Amino acid sequence: YRMMLRTVMAEDRRFGVVRWDPQQKRMATIGCCAEILHCQGLEDDRSNIVTMGQQRFRVLKTLRETPFRVAMVSWVEDEVSNTADELQELTAEVTQALRDVVELTGKLVGKTTVLPQDLPDLPRELSYWIGSHLGGPVADHQQALLEITNTGDRLREELNLLDQTRRQLAARTVLKDTFSSSDSSSDRNEANG
Secondary structure, X not given: OHHHHHHHHHOOOEEXXXXXXXXXXXXXXXXXXXXXXEEEEOOOOOEEEEEEEXXXXXXXXXXXXXXXXXXXXXXXXXXXXXXXXXXXXXXXXXXXXXXXXXXXXXXXXXXXXXXXXXXXXXXHHHHHHHHHHOOHHHHHHHHHHHHOOEHHHHHHHHHXXXXXXXXXXXXXXXXXXXXXXXXXXXXXXXXXX
């Protein structure tokens, strides 16, 4: 990766990120172009880099395997099949589900958490933002989201994922609150007894 990083930094600071499937022993056909925003060299010749995803691509053909893979790609654009009103409604639902997930997560960890102020409000950008910020068990869905070429479909899938997460977090919050209040009741009963 060091040679690739030197090559990328000497050129346009962009490279492709493609998921490797260990079961199939092959890379995915859809990836994302990333741009290096910041690169900090370390004393041991490693590097810390900050990147930003830019555009999706389809791998057409691998041109070279070593010292790092180089491929011919074509850019992947979103199809438009939803009305602007439908997309805005979906965007509002997804944003609310995301707010709920963040709030419930904060309750579980006992810390106030809020969404970033710069959360995208445009449907396509929001769908990409959510896909890139998934963590935990839903991170496995990132590749599937990357491959969806319709903003409305991607938002619906994200709403489904967020809704599942929201329901799980709500159930865990109820359990936590129940056990916390029963522990408090036990403590009061012991103090009175």
